[in-house]
Amino acid sequence: MMEKVLRRFFRYDHFRTGQQEIIESVLSGQDTLAILPTGGGKSICYQLPSYLQPEGLTLILSPLLSLIEDQVMQIKQRGERSVAKLTSLETREQKEQVLHQLPRLRYLYLSPEQLAVPQVKQRLADVKINLFVVDEAHCISQWGHEFRTDYAKLGHVRRQLGNPPCLALTATATKRVEQDIVEGLLLQQPNRIRHSVNRPEIQLIVDQAEQDDKDRLLEAWLKKVERPCVIYTTTRREAERIAQQITNAAYYHAGLEAEDRQLIQQQFLYDEIDCLVCTSAFGMGVNKGNVRTVIHYTMPATIEAYMQEIGRAGRDGKPSTAILLYAPGDQRLQHFLLEKQYAPSLWIDQVVEGRRRHESFETMEHRLGLDPDDPAYRLLKVQLMDGKSRSDIIDWQEARKKIRLRELMQMINYIQNTLCRRAFILHHFDETAVVQDRCCDLCGNLTEDKPIIQTEDDQLNWKRRLEEVFFSSRHSV
Structure with missing residues (x-):
């Protein structure tokens, strides 16, 4: 029966490794934690079971707008219309329309922040939820402790919704992250299904240079690698600067208008641009199979983040390349960003004292000049509302900083490893090293592909595309 559904609705003749095992676990009603490599077809693991279950909703929690947009588009392209999303892009009227349609929906995509809205929780509590899906579940550990605290509350929200079976999916998780997921989602004796994080089709390269020489190094690599290409940077300003220097490139980050983000994503997915320079706002799960190269202009903060981001390459299984450009001192930027995620002791003292005097948060924000949207202040506010004391907050911060460092x-x-890079990564995830051809720059046996670069004449006018592509379908959900 599962194979018939796979062919009829998804037009695949057979399952990929791990998919059938995960689907069987979901259909048994058991909480499931599944670790599949990037490109392993995780979306089918929660989309297919809905065709084999009684009427009910599959609720999918997803971390990024780009990922939600891509998944909804893919579902609609295969002819399924019973899908909707709740994101920051929808108007109040559009959200109300989606909530009104809940009993008739098969899939609903939303972010943890949207799920935290009382009206949304109330309406979802009135419908039958067959499956509670947390996609990119490593974010519970990676982000849930800090600037997206709604991730840490998903387990309690699930219980408020009747405790439906849960499927947690990720491509990368150490044993510690795996335990964070189990505890954060309050999984009950979950079926743990783990497959190797190794992506044998991606060769791994680290190239080191002085900071002033990085642009030249990037330019040299772009002449040698095959496109489509994704270039990751740490800051928005850097993404914009680099994109302006590259033929047929665009930049993507969370500071863009929603319409521009959607258009750029579509242009990249359909090969109208062949180089995307982006921050981590773009990436996880976006279904573009032919990305040949991922370049990190700046180092990520964790190996988990690195594996997620290089996983954009080679989703079609064909040879691909991941290049990390490193300059001594790159880690200083990551140290700086790490510190900015936590409230300084002065803020803690001032806000704790204001709370002691029964001041409202709004009053303190005005008096102290605190930005309500600052992630570090938002985190402090949540901790105080949860009843944490000053010493609790400081102790927690110190413990988290040690983990992040x-x-x-x-x-x-x-980066500084002198042995096999693939072996280093596999050991990090408690896996056994493998020996393969086309491995890494330390093992040798790399391949170089002649680059395929579109000309500037191929680029389309963005304003015209906004009118033709985006606004023509702006009311769809």
Whole structure:
């Protein structure tokens, strides 16, 4: 029966490794934690079971707008219309329309922040939820402790919705992250299905240069690698600067207008641009199979983030390349960003004192000049509302900083490693090293492909595309 559904609705003749095992676990009603490599077809693991279950909703929690947009588009392209999304892009009227349609929907995509809205939770509590899916579940550990605290509450929200069976999916998880997921989602004796994080089709390269020489190094690599290509940077400003220097490239980050983000994503998916320079706002799960190269202009903060991001390459199984450009001192930026995620002791003292005097948060924000949207302040506010004391908050911050610094050091160790890079990564995820051809720059036996670069004449006018592509379908959900 499962194979018939796979052929009829998804037009595949057979399952990929791990998919059938995960689907069987879901259909048994058991909480499931599944670790499949990037490109392993995780979406089918929660989309297919809905055709084999009684009427009910599959609720999918997803971390990024780009990922939600891509998944909804893919579902509609295969002819399924019973799908909707709740994101920051929908108007109040559009959200109300989606909530009204809940009993008739098969899939609903939303972010943890949207799920935290009381009206949304109330309406979802009135419908039958067959499956509670947390896609990219590593974010519970990676983000849930800090600037997206709604991730840490998903387990309690699931219970408020009747405790439906849960499927947690990720491509990368150490044993510690795996345990974070189990605890954060309150999984009950979950069926743990783990497959190797190794992506044998991706060759791994680290190239080191002085900071002033990085642009030249990037330019040299772009002449040698095959496109489509994704270039990751740490900051929005850097993404914009680099994109302006590259033929047929665009930049993508969370600071863009929603319409521009959607258009750029579509242009890249349909090969109208062949180089995307982006921050981590673009990436996880976006279904573009033919990305041949991923370049990190700046180092990620963790090996987990690195594996997620290089996983954009080679989803079609064909040879691909991941290149990390490193300059001594790159880690200083990551140290700076790490510190910015936590409230300084002065803020803690001032806000705790204001709370003691029964001041409202709004009053303190105005008096102290605190930005309500600052992630570090938002986190402090949540901790105080949860009843944490000053000492609790400071102790927690110190413990988290030690963990984050240890993760950063593991990334630096990967860069400075003198043995096989693939073996280093596999050991990090408690896996056994493998020997393969076309492995990494330390093992040798790399291949270079003649680059295929579109000309500037191929680029389309963005304003015209906004009118033709985006606004013509702006009311769809």
